[in-house]
Amino acid sequence: MKKVVIGQAGGPTSVINATLAGFVEEVMDEYNLTFLQNGYEGLVYGNFLDGTDEINSWIVENKHVPGACLGSGRFPLEAEHIEQCVQQLRNIQADALVVIGGNGTMEALSKIEQEAANTGYELQVIGLPKTVDNDLGGTDHAPGFGSAxxxxxxxxxxxxxxxxxxxxxxxxxxxxxxxxxxxxxxxxxxxxxxxxxxxxxxxxxxxxxxxxxxxxxxxxxxxxxxxxxxxxxxxxxxxxxxxxxxxxxxxxxxxxxxxxxxxxxxxxxxxxxxxxxxxxxxxxxxxSMSVSPVDYKEASQAGICGGKWLREGKNKIMVSLQRTKQFDYNINKIPVDLKEVVQEGERLLxxxxxxxxxxxxxxxxxxxGEDLPSYPSPIPRRDSYVREPF
Amino acid sequence: MKKVVIGQAGGPTSVINATLAGFVEEVMDEYNLTFLQNGYEGLVYGNFLDGTDEINSWIVENKHVPGACLGSGRFPLEAEHIEQCVQQLRNIQADALVVIGGNGTMEALSKIEQEAANTGYELQVIGLPKTVDNDLGGTDHAPGFGSAxxxxxxxxxxxxxxxxxxxxxxxxxxxxxxxxxxxxxxxxxxxxxxxxxxxxxxxxxxxxxxxxxxxxxxxxxxxxxxxxxxxxxxxxxxxxxxxxxxxxxxxxxxxxxxxxxxxxxxxxxxxxxxxxxxxxxxxxxxxSMSVSPVDYKEASQAGICGGKWLREGKNKIMVSLQRTKQFDYNINKIPVDLKEVVQEGERLLxxxxxxxxxxxxxxxxxxxGEDLPSYPSPIPRRDSYVREPF
The missing domain is CATH 3.40.50.460 (Phosphofructokinase domain)
Known part of the structure; x- marks a missing residue:
């Protein structure tokens, strides 16, 4: 069985565990899963958790829980840390690394892949998108944003x-x-x-x-x-x-x-x-009071898609969500080159x-999502204004 | 038709308009309704709003809306203001005054009733309970608290x-x-x-x-x-x-x-x-994301009950919620003397x-209410602790 290491990095969202659970459910029968604790810090120091049946089910139970159940972090990755990350992955003979995160996460993932390639170590890497502030490039939007x-x-x-x-x-x-x-x-x-x-x-x-x-x-x-x-x-x-x-x-x-x-x-x-x-x-x-059902679904699907692409051997990419050009809202999952994501940098309005x-x-x-409040006017009248705030 | 003046005072809650709407629906066919704008400030300055069909329906539409739709406030009522309040009520020939509020509101209501009585003006007064911090005396708890x-x-x-x-x-x-x-x-x-x-x-x-x-x-x-x-x-x-x-x-x-x-x-x-x-x-x-269905129901019922008691002629009282001694949770609405509420003061834990x-x-x-999150343990194990925080 191939070994895949999966982790969460950066500020959590209310649906980041749905992405993790989606991925785990998709690959648990075919891959040897290893979990990263506390994001890249865990990778630098080799803080791994074996994907036993008990751990895998616990991850799946965390689907609806806010926060990053594996632990996340904002570890500042310097050049020597990238080497350490690769060394740790090599030590446990990992075939693939999958990390759920935003801009910084994708940049680190890209660097780790390059460092591995430079040292002749064939490591498959896939990024799964996550952000509350929607500044992640390469995707129409990222899971976590809709609920925020x-x-x-x-x-x-x-x-x-x-x-x-x-x-x-x-x-x-x-x-x-x-x-x-x-x-x-x-x-x-x-x-x-x-x-x-x-x-x-x-x-x-x-x-x-x-x-x-x-x-x-x-x-x-x-x-x-x-x-x-x-x-x-x-x-x-x-x-x-x-x-x-x-x-x-x-x-x-x-x-x-x-x-x-x-x-x-x-x-x-x-x-x-x-x-x-x-x-x-x-x-x-x-x-958890305001999770958007659409956002939750897309978060989960991003994880499932990451699992499928892992199996298909896709590499150096991030799962991106792209709107189809149909009239109704519909999302295609498209692989986007990690380097492109990094190049785009923080996406502004x-x-x-x-x-x-x-x-x-x-x-x-x-x-x-639906079921949002719609209130009558604050003073008794019927006309409604447009939403422009200034 | 008798004339009743109804207002909201103090910090609003997410269900204070449910109390107002409950009251209005209960009495609108039998009473001439007049609304107080911005709480006691509106009473001091005679800022009334006639209960036309349009206004009454607008109030009912506001049932689920947070904030006090009539306007509330924290007007500091001095002795001379109490006299002005009574004068304003006399000017419009009000038969009754009903105010939704907390401790300060009930105290003011009691003073207004006394001042009216002292000047030979027969004014029926009823208080409807509201608080997010549950410091209102005379009641098991007050609407607004459960949602908070x-x-x-x-x-x-x-x-x-x-x-x-x-x-x-x-x-x-x-x-x-x-x-x-x-x-x-x-x-x-x-x-x-x-x-x-x-x-x-x-x-x-x-x-x-x-x-x-x-x-x-x-x-x-x-x-x-x-x-x-x-x-x-x-x-x-x-x-x-x-x-x-x-x-x-x-x-x-x-x-x-x-x-x-x-x-x-x-x-x-x-x-x-x-x-x-x-x-x-x-x-x-x-x-509005976290309204407790029980709280909403009790808020509405407190308003309806106030309407019934208005009709029955109950006076100088606040609607209180009291648990019955049955095994299951069940609430009786009991009239409590406004003076008792005032005497109890801020109710501490x-x-x-x-x-x-x-x-x-x-x-x-x-x-x-139900449907609250129940999460698995933050680290993979099954035992659960008691809730004591320290």
Missing amino acids: VRYVAQSTLDISRDLYSMRNFEQVRILETMGRNAGWLALATGFLRRYEEDGPHIILIPERPVKKEIFLKEVDKIIQKNGCAVIVVSEGVKWEGADQIEKEVVDGRKILGGISSEIEFLIKKELKIMARAELLGMNQRSS PDYFIDNHQAYYEWLTPLI | VRYVAQSTLDISRDLYSMRNFEQVRILETMGRNAGWLALATGFLRRYEEDGPHIILIPERPVKKEIFLKEVDKIIQKNGCAVIVVSEGVKWEGADQIEKEVVDGRKILGGISSEIEFLIKKELKIMARAELLGMNQRSS PDYFIDNHQAYYEWLTPLI
């Missing part, structure tokens, strides 16, 4: 109704979404917006640095008209001419974050109204969507 | 799985819940905990001031054993010997908050590990529940 959108869109609408009803007490809420350099998730918060009174009233994305003066005027205008404003900001948003805002987590290690608090402070100081910043938080990538939110929301529609 | 519990319990479990899978990168998450003086909601975050690895590992409640040294030792112990720790803290938690932590929102107005950030800072400084604080946020009181979480979780069970 469902979470942020529903939260934003619900919090809007809450704020609207309290606007005599509190005028501004600033909601911070994930998205380091790409505004996919932030812009998606307007997906359920139907009425002018509902938020988000302003969406700030990393692709467009923000001019303070213009921003404050816009907030003031909305407050004058609506009595309150919901502002959504992606964690990676910059003020014009400034850097992204970082927050020290420990001993000099930094993460993005803090822009929503800066906006809160600015609005309180300049407009003298009550403002409250809050992160939409880890629920964006882990909430295209100008077309930034300039035409409605087009973006139509593109999003099939990814989110 | 569902949100915080599910979020905490999901975020725990996410953190557990990233524990080589990040060790501590601090989740801040609502709850000014009462820890009902914070303690409820352990409701879905089944395994030692899952959070919450520590729950801090306002009823028990925290000793920094002991707390840090406990965190350290959990990290040594588990690799990561999820800490839940109620917004009103104090360090031993210190005051509650407030945050200025604007022009000297303050709200509670900041304890989770203080804990983050403390842990990073003293234990030199990565920690991240995050608020469970406004979704606690507004998320009883020592019995603080000392015996399991008893608290059993008490909670019928309020939360």
